[in-house]
Amino acid sequence: MSGEAAARRPDLMAPLHVSALGRLEFVARSIVDGFLIGLHRSPHRGFSVEFAENRPYYPGDDIRFVDWKMYGRSDRYYIKQFEEETNLRGYLLIDTSESMAWVSDGERYVTKLAYARLLAASLSLLLLRQGDAVGLLAFDETIRAHVEARGVLRHVNRLVRELEGLEGGGATGAERALGDVAVRLRRRGLVVLLSDLLVAREATQDALHYLRHRGHEVLVFHLMDPAERELPTAGDAVFFDPETDEELRTSSSALRGEYARAVEEAVGDWRRVCRGMGADYELVTTDTPVGHVLRRYLEKRARLG
Amino acid sequence: MSFLQPLGLLLAGLAAVPVLLHLLRRQSVQRIAFPALRYLRDAEQRTSRSLRLRDLLLLAARVGLLVLLAVAAARPLAGRGDADDHAPTDVILLIDNSASMGRVLDGRTLLDLQLDAAREALGHATPADRFWVIPSASPPLASGVRAETAAGALDSLSITGAGADLVGRIEEATAAVPVEEGRVREVQLYTDRQASGLGGRPLDLSAWGRVAVSVPDDDPPRNLFVADLRLEPDGPVVPGDPPAAAVRMASDAGEADAGADTVEVRVLVDGRTVAVARTVAGSDVLVSLPDLEPGAHHVRAEGPPSGLRADDVRQVGIVVEPSPAVRFLGEPGGFLGTALTTLAAEGRIREADAAAVYVVEGAAERAPAGGRAVVLVPPAELTRLPAFQQRLDAAGVPWRLAGRSGTGDLRFAEDGGVSGLAEIRVALAHGLQRMAAPATEDDSVLLRTSDGAPWLVRGRAGERIYLLLASPLHPDATDLPVSAAMVPFVERLLAYWSRPAGVVARSIEAGETIVLPTRIERLRGPDGEVVPAEGGAPWTPLVAGPWVFELPGETGPVERPVGVNIPAAESDLRAASTDDVRDAFAGSELRLASTPQAWSDAVFGARRPAEATLPVVGAIVLLALLELVLAAPGRRRPEDPADAT
Numbered sequence: 001m002s003g004e005a006a007a008r009r010p011d012l013m014a015p016l017h018v019s020a021l022g023r024l025e026f027v028a029r030s031i032v033d034g035f036l037i038g039l040h041r042s043p044h045r046g047f048s049v050e051f052a053e054n055r056p057y058y059p060g061d062d063i064r065f066v067d068w069k070m071y072g073r074s075d076r077y078y079i080k081q082f083e084e085e086t087n088l089r090g091y092l093l094i095d096t097s098e099s100m101a102w103v104s105d106g107e108r109y110v111t112k113l114a115y116a117r118l119l120a121a122s123l124s125l126l127l128l129r130q131g132d133a134v135g136l137l138a139f140d141e142t143i144r145a146h147v148e149a150r151g152v153l154r155h156v157n158r159l160v161r162e163l164e165g166l167e168g169g170g171a172t173g174a175e176r177a178l179g180d181v182a183v184r185l186r187r188r189g190l191v192v193l194l195s196d197l198l199v200a201r202e203a204t205q206d207a208l209h210y211l212r213h214r215g216h217e218v219l220v221f222h223l224m225d226p227a228e229r230e231l232p233t234a235g236d237a238v239f240f241d242p243e244t245d246e247e248l249r250t251s252s253s254a255l256r257g258e259y260a261r262a263v264e265e266a267v268g269d270w271r272r273v274c275r276g277m278g279a280d281y282e283l284v285t286t287d288t289p290v291g292h293v294l295r296r297y298l299e300k301r302a303r304l305g
Numbered sequence: 306m307s308f309l310q311p312l313g314l315l316l317a318g319l320a321a322v323p324v325l326l327h328l329l330r331r332q333s334v335q336r337i338a339f340p341a342l343r344y345l346r347d348a349e350q351r352t353s354r355s356l357r358l359r360d361l362l363l364l365a366a367r368v369g370l371l372v373l374l375a376v377a378a379a380r381p382l383a384g385r386g387d388a389d390d391h392a393p394t395d396v397i398l399l400i401d402n403s404a405s406m407g408r409v410l411d412g413r414t415l416l417d418l419q420l421d422a423a424r425e426a427l428g429h430a431t432p433a434d435r436f437w438v439i440p441s442a443s444p445p446l447a448s449g450v451r452a453e454t455a456a457g458a459l460d461s462l463s464i465t466g467a468g469a470d471l472v473g474r475i476e477e478a479t480a481a482v483p484v485e486e487g488r489v490r491e492v493q494l495y496t497d498r499q500a501s502g503l504g505g506r507p508l509d510l511s512a513w514g515r516v517a518v519s520v521p522d523d524d525p526p527r528n529l530f531v532a533d534l535r536l537e538p539d540g541p542v543v544p545g546d547p548p549a550a551a552v553r554m555a556s557d558a559g560e561a562d563a564g565a566d567t568v569e570v571r572v573l574v575d576g577r578t579v580a581v582a583r584t585v586a587g588s589d590v591l592v593s594l595p596d597l598e599p600g601a602h603h604v605r606a607e608g609p610p611s612g613l614r615a616d617d618v619r620q621v622g623i624v625v626e627p628s629p630a631v632r633f634l635g636e637p638g639g640f641l642g643t644a645l646t647t648l649a650a651e652g653r654i655r656e657a658d659a660a661a662v663y664v665v666e667g668a669a670e671r672a673p674a675g676g677r678a679v680v681l682v683p684p685a686e687l688t689r690l691p692a693f694q695q696r697l698d699a700a701g702v703p704w705r706l707a708g709r710s711g712t713g714d715l716r717f718a719e720d721g722g723v724s725g726l727a728e729i730r731v732a733l734a735h736g737l738q739r740m741a742a743p744a745t746e747d748d749s750v751l752l753r754t755s756d757g758a759p760w761l762v763r764g765r766a767g768e769r770i771y772l773l774l775a776s777p778l779h780p781d782a783t784d785l786p787v788s789a790a791m792v793p794f795v796e797r798l799l800a801y802w803s804r805p806a807g808v809v810a811r812s813i814e815a816g817e818t819i820v821l822p823t824r825i826e827r828l829r830g831p832d833g834e835v836v837p838a839e840g841g842a843p844w845t846p847l848v849a850g851p852w853v854f855e856l857p858g859e860t861g862p863v864e865r866p867v868g869v870n871i872p873a874a875e876s877d878l879r880a881a882s883t884d885d886v887r888d889a890f891a892g893s894e895l896r897l898a899s900t901p902q903a904w905s906d907a908v909f910g911a912r913r914p915a916e917a918t919l920p921v922v923g924a925i926v927l928l929a930l931l932e933l934v935l936a937a938p939g940r941r942r943p944e945d946p947a948d949a950t
Binding site for chain 1 (some may be wrong): 335338339340341342343345346347348349351352356359360452481763798
C-alpha cells in the first residue's frame with residue numbers, strides 16, 4: 001500500500017489525527033472499515049436464523065443477507081441480522097485511573113485513556129461484526145462502568161456511549177475488575193485488558209493467572225505514552241505521580257539510560273509472566289495506529305477459532 | 306605565582322556563577338507530572354551515588370573552568386624561566402683543581418669535565434653578569450670579569466697536587482666579592498664531591514647568595530695509594546751508614562682492604578730501582594737503601610696503578626753529607642783524641658786545619674773562627690775551669706758550668722741514638738746554667754743525666770753550632786771514655802749533632818706553605834725548570850714530584866732535594882653524600898647537579914619566572930572536555946523492534 005493510501009485509511013492514521021475525525025462511533029467504524037478493506041475478506045460468520053434487526057450494508061457483506069424489501073422501500077441496502085448464539089463472549093477491561101488520563105505532549109499524542117477508548121470501540125465493532133458478544137468493564141480502584149456482553153450489532157451503540165463517558169481519575173485496582181470479570185464469564189471467553197499497568201503488579205498478575213486458570217483467553221494491551229517509554233530530557237525537575245502525588249527530585253537527562261533499562265525490565269517481566277500463563281501481551285504506545293493493534297487482535301482471534 | 310595582568314583575576318568572580326545557578330535552580334525547579342514514577346525511582350536508586358558524584362564533579366569542573374579562565378586572562382608566571390633570562394649576577398666560579406680532580410672518567414679528567422660544565426654555564430651569561438674565577442688550590446684567575454674573559458681564564462687552569470678546602474676557599478671568595486644593590490650573587494662550585502674537601506664547619510651563604518654544585522655522575526673507584534715514605538732513622542745521612550726506607554700502602558676502602566692481596570712496591574733512588582717488596586694495604590714495609598755517595602738524592606716509592614694515578618708514587622729528598630773535616634784542639638793522646646784518630650782511620654771523619662767542626666777539650670786553646678760547629682769538652686782538672694768558662698764566653702756560648710760536681714752514681718737518661726749510652730755511669734757532671742733565654746731553634750738539650758740535669762746542650766753562637774758537654778771525657782768523671790760507646794758517641798757528635806736541626810724537610814705536601822732557606826738562590830721543579838727563589842720567602846708548591854733547592858756552597862751550588870707529595874687526604878676518593886654537601890652549606894639555597902641538563906637548570910638561580918598561560922589553557926581544554934562528558938545526557942538504548950507495536 002502506498003503512503004498516500006495509508007494516509008487516507010483511518011486504521012493507519014495516527015491516533016491523534018483519527019480521533020479528530022468525529023464522534024467515537026464514527027471513528028471506530030472508519031477504522032474497522034478501513035481495516036477490513038485492507039484484509040480483502042469478510043470476517044463475518046455465525047449467523048443464526050432468528051431475525052433481530054437490519055443494519056446498513058457494508059462492502060464485504062454477504063449479499064445473500066441483503067434485505068431486498070428494505071431496498072425496495074428505501075432504495076438503500078440493508079443487511080438482515082439475526083439473534084445468534086455466539087461461540088465467544090468477550091470483555092473489554094479499561095483502566096480509567098488518573099495515570100491513564102496523562103499525556104506527555106497533547107499536540108502529538110492522545111491520552112492513554114483516549115487511546116484505550118478508541119481501541120476498545122474498534123475492537124467492539126470488530127467483535128460484534130464477527131458475531132461475538134462484547135461486554136465492557138471500566139475500572140480504577142473500583143468498577144466505574146459495566147456493560148454486559150451482548151452479540152447484537154446495535155450493542156455497539158451502548159458500548160460507545162459508555163466509552164465516551166469514561167473519565168480518568170483515582171488510583172488503580174485492576175485485580176478487582178479482573179476478579180469481577182471472572183465471576184461474570186461463566187463459560188470460556190475472551191478478556192482484553194487495556195491498561196498502562198501502573199498497578200499492583202503481583203496482585204494483577206495473580207488475577208490474570210486466575211482467569212487463565214478458568215480457561216479464558218487473556219489479551220493484555222500495555223498502553224504507554226511515548227514519553228514513558230523513553231524519558232524526555234527535562235533537566236532537573238520534581239516529578240510527581242498524579243495518582244499518589246508522590247514526588248521525586250532528579251535530573252531526567254542523567255537518568256535516561258537507567259530509566260530505559262528499568263522500563264525494559266518491567267516490560268520484560270510482564271511479557272515473561274504473560275507468556276508463562278499463556279496470555280498474550282502487547283506493548284502499545286499511544287502513537288501506534290489502531291489498525292496495527294487490530295491486526296494483532298485478529299491474529300489472536302484466529303487462534304481461538 | 307605572579308601575573309602579567311593581575312586585573313584578569315577579577316574574572317575569577319565568575320566562579321560563583323555555577324554555584325549561584327545551582328542554588329537558584331534548586332529554588333525554581335519545575336514540577337512535572339509523570340505517572341511512570343516507579344520506573345524513574347528504580348533508575349534513580351540505581352544511579353543515585355554516581356549521580357551525586359557526577360553533580361559534584363560537574364560543579365567542580367565548571368567552577369574550575371571559570372577560575373582557570375580568569376587565571377589565563379591574568380597571564381600567570383610560574384616556576385623558573387630559562388637560564389638565559391636572569392637578574393644581573395655576580396658569580397664565583399670555584400673550580401676544584403685539587404689532585405683528586407685528576408681522576409679519569411670516560412677518558413677525560415674530572416677537571417676537564419667540570420671545565421666543560423663551567424663553559425656551559427658561561428654560555429647562559431648575560432653582559433650584565435660578572436665572574437670571579439677561583440681555583441681551589443691556586444691563586445684566583447679573574448675577578449669581576451665578563452663571561453668571555455672568564456672562559457679564557459678557565460683555559461689556563463690545570464690540576465695541582467694539592468688538597469682542597471672547598472668550603473674555606475668559598476668563604477674567602479665570598480668575602481672578596483663586593484655586595485652591590487640590585488645584583489644577586491651565586492657560587493658555582495665545580496668539584497669531584499670528594500668528602501675530604503667538603504668537611505669542616507658548615508658555611509651558611511643564605512645572606513650572601515645561592516650555591517650551585519656540579520658533581521660527576523659516577524661513584525669513585527677504590528683507590529690504593531702510597532700513604533707514607535720515610536727514612537729510618539730520620540736523621541742526617543752520612544756515608545757508610547745508609548738509612549732504610551719505610552713505605553706504607555693504604556686504601557680508601559680502609560679496614561675493608563686490610564690484609565687483602567699483597568701489592569708490589571718499588572723503591573728507586575735517583576730513578577734507579579734499588580728494591581722491590583710486597584706488602585698489603587695498611588702495613589709498612591722496610592727496605593734497606595744502598596750506601597749513598599755524598600750529595601743530593603731523591604728516594605721514590607711506587608705502588609701499583611689504581612683509582613688516582615698521581616698518588617701511586619711518593620718521594621723524599623736526601624742529602625748525604627761528606628765525612629766532616631775535624632780539627633782537634635786538646636791532648637792528642639787522651640781518650641777523645643784517640644777516638645778521633647780511630648774515626649779518621651775509618652774514614653768517618655777527615656782531619657783538617659780548616660775544619661767544619663772544631664773539638665776543643667779543656668782550656669788550653671781557643672777554637673779558631675770558622676767552621677760550622679765547635680764541640681766544647683770541660684777540662685778534667687778543676688783548676689782550669691775558670692779558663693774554660695772564659696773560653697765559653699769568648700766563643701759566645703750562653704751556657705756556664707755551675708758548681709755541681711761529684712754528684713754520685715748518675716747515668717744518662719737516654720741513649721741519644723748511641724747504642725749502650727744509657728748504661729754509662731756519670732760520676733762527675735758540672736751543672737750547666739744558661740745565662741740567657743734560648744735564641745734559636747738549635748738551642749736544645751740533647752742529653753740529660755738520670756737526675757734530669759742537662760749533660761749535652763746545643764745552640765747557635767753566631768754562624769756556628771756549639772755543643773757543650775757537662776762532664777770531662779775522663780774515666781774519673783764518667784765511664785764513657787772507656788766504654789764501647791765512646792767512638793759512636795763521638796761520631797754522633799761530629800756527624801749528626803753538629804749539624805743544624807730542621808734546615809729543610811725531606812718532603813712536604815703540595816699546597817703546604819714553608820719558608821725557603823735563607824741562602825737559597827734557585828728552585829728546580831720536577832719538570833727541570835729552574836726559577837729564581839728568595840730566601841726566607843714563603844713557598845707553596847702545587848706540583849707534586851722531586852724538587853731541588855739550590856744554595857751557594859764553597860765549591861759551587863749545593864743541592865737540597867725535597868719531595869713534594871700529594872696530601873694523604875686527597876687520596877681518599879670517597880664522595881660526600883648529597884646530605885653531606887647540603888650540610889656543608891647548611892642554610893644556603895643549594896642546587897646539586899650531576900648531568901649537563903640538570904646543571905643548566907641549576908645555574909643562575911635568580912631567573913625570571915616563565916609565563917604559564919599555555920599550560921593553563923591546556924588545563925582549560927581538559928576541564929572543558931571533562932565538563933562535556935559529565936554533562937552529556939544519559940545513554941540511549943536501541944529500541945527493540947518487537948516492542949514497537
